[in-house]
Amino acid sequence: MAVPMADSEKYTRAMDRAQLDDIESQIRALRSRHDLTKKRLESYKYPVLTLPSEIVSEIFVHFLPVYPLCPPQEGLLSPTLLTHICQKWREIALGTPALWRAISLRDDIALEQQIHLLETWLSRSGCCPLSIHMEDYELIPMDEYIEAIVPHRARLEYARFHISLSGLRALEGVMPLLRQLSIRLPYDRDVPPSYVSFHEVPRLRAVTLWDFTFTMDLLPWSQLTSLTLVAKTPSECTPVLKETTNLIHCKLITGGDAHVPQPDTHLPYLETLVFVHFVADEDPATEYLDAFIAPALRRLQIPETFLIPHPYPYSHPCATLRAFIAKSGCNPHEIFITGAMTMRKSVYRKEFPTIKFTFNTVLTDSYCDVEPDSPRVQAFSDEDWYP
Numbered sequence: 001m002a003v004p005m006a007d008s009e010k011y012t013r014a015m016d017r018a019q020l021d022d023i024e025s026q027i028r029a030l031r032s033r034h035d036l037t038k039k040r041l042e043s044y045k046y047p048v049l050t051l052p053s054e055i056v057s058e059i060f061v062h063f064l065p066v067y068p069l070c071p072p073q074e075g076l077l078s079p080t081l082l083t084h085i086c087q088k089w090r091e092i093a094l095g096t097p098a099l100w101r102a103i104s105l106r107d108d109i110a111l112e113q114q115i116h117l118l119e120t121w122l123s124r125s126g127c128c129p130l131s132i133h134m135e136d137y138e139l140i141p142m143d144e145y146i147e148a149i150v151p152h153r154a155r156l157e158y159a160r161f162h163i164s165l166s167g168l169r170a171l172e173g174v175m176p177l178l179r180q181l182s183i184r185l186p187y188d189r190d191v192p193p194s195y196v197s198f199h200e201v202p203r204l205r206a207v208t209l210w211d212f213t214f215t216m217d218l219l220p221w222s223q224l225t226s227l228t229l230v231a232k233t234p235s236e237c238t239p240v241l242k243e244t245t246n247l248i249h250c251k252l253i254t255g256g257d258a259h260v261p262q263p264d265t266h267l268p269y270l271e272t273l274v275f276v277h278f279v280a281d282e283d284p285a286t287e288y289l290d291a292f293i294a295p296a297l298r299r300l301q302i303p304e305t306f307l308i309p310h311p312y313p314y315s316h317p318c319a320t321l322r323a324f325i326a327k328s329g330c331n332p333h334e335i336f337i338t339g340a341m342t343m344r345k346s347v348y349r350k351e352f353p354t355i356k357f358t359f360n361t362v363l364t365d366s367y368c369d370v371e372p373d374s375p376r377v378q379a380f381s382d383e384d385w386y387p
Contacts, residue, residue: 049088056089057096068131068158068180070104073117097126102158104133105145118148129157129177143167160208162186165196174200184210184230206249222246225269231255231278234262234288241265250274255282262291270294274301277339280364284308289324297330303339303364316343318351338363 048056060082064071072078079099083090093099100121106114122130130152134145146167149156156175160182161168168183178201197217198204207224211231221243229237233256241250248271255278273294277284284305307317317337325332336358337348348357 053092053095056092057098060093060096061098064099064102067098067102070102070131070133073104073106073121094124097124097128100124101128102131102133105135107135111144115144115148118145122148122152125155128155130155131158132156133158133160134162143170146170168196172196172198175204176200176202178204180204180206180226182208182210182228183212185212216240216243225249227251229253233260234285234291235260238262238265238291241267245269248272251276252288253278254285254288255279259283259285259287261287264293265291266293268294269296271296272299273297275303275306276301277303277305277364280339289320290327292324293328295329297328297332299334299336300332301336301338304337304341304343305339307337308342316347318343318348321352334358336360340364 051059060079063077063082064079065077074080079093082093082099103118103121103125105118109117132149134142142162142164143166146161146163147170150170153171153173153175155177157177158180159178161171162184163171165185168185175198178198181198181201181204195215195217197215197219199220201220202223204220205224206226207219208228208230209218209232216239221240222245224244225246226249227240227244227247228251229240230253232252232254234254237252237254241247242265244250245267246269247267248269250267250270250272251274253276270292273292275285275288284303286306286308289302289306304317307320309320321335332355334356335348335352338360341359341361345357345359
């Protein structure tokens with residue numbers, strides 16, 4: 001017997017309503033499970049988030065390059081990255097001045113943005129000592145940066161500046177924390193001596209000076225223990241070295257007046273002496289080593305061309321080394337010979353059997369040096385330079 005059409009539709013609607021009720025019941029059950037799971041997750045505390053803020057802050061500091069090295073302003077190893085993880089970490093990072101105390105200024109972003117970043121980091125660094133690294137800017141107005149730095153001058157501890165003369169003068173003043181200073185002015189041989197002096201720097205020990213003309217009143221030379229002079233002639237180096245009587249480490253990147261004899265320079269505490277040829281196609285300073293008397297010397301780096309007397313006689317570099325050692329009365333532990341070689345390595349080792357010799361024929365001048373604006377040398381570790 002056929003079911004009437006009206007009854008069939010009524011039955012179908014009833015089935016649909018029943019199925020809908022069943023689906024809604026399942027949804028309610030799933031929603032309840034969802035809410036319970038969400039509540040359980042929200043109540044869960046990740047172990048790292050249970051650490052005291054002081055511990056997290058200390059972890060953050062160790063996440064960065066070791067001070068005074070400067071982290072990047074963004075990306076990996078940047079303190080800015082730590083502000084993007086979660087709200088709690090952002091608050092901790094912004095409240096940790098040590099994260100913002102080492103600042104490397106860049107030349108690949110707009111000046112206004114860089115000034116804003118500099119001022120922001122200086123503000124966030126609170127009262128911490130500062131490490132500021134200014135790259136070799138050629139086109140950017142350097143004085144804009146100095147204007148932002150000057151109010152924080154007393155906090156400078158490590159400073160590497162490529163700076164204008166007016167900017168250098170703006171930095172004059174008391175810098176009680178300053179330990180290391182590197183100064184490079186825009187190159188101009190015709191600029192008269194820079195009458196600038198930094199004498200209220202009681203902790204200053206390490207200095208790098210690039211090629212600019214300065215007066216002997218620039219620094220308290222006698223308190224320095226590490227000195228790097230870049231692109232200076234031997235005649236320009238000698239007056240400075242006469243005053244730096246407490247040097248332990250000295251790096252000279254020399255060029256010009258190669259064969260002008262220099263008066264003796266006595267450095268009684270010098271342990272490390274490094275010579276680098278500024279430009280390989282200039283005549284080497286072949287007689288400069290003869291002027292040094294360094295009885296405490298332990299390590300020497302020198303291009304072999306500096307060991308060959310001029311004009312070239314029938315003697316070899318070992319004779320120059322022997323004369324220097326005898327005159328100084330020193331007992332060097334290591335000698336690092338750089339540049340093109342005229343003598344076999346075995347000859348050096350045979351002539352001086354108690355000295356460790358290392359050779360690098362690639363390091364021919366300052367342009368091959370890993371970092372000319374640093375007293376660090378390939379043959380010697382950082383610890384040799386900085387106690």
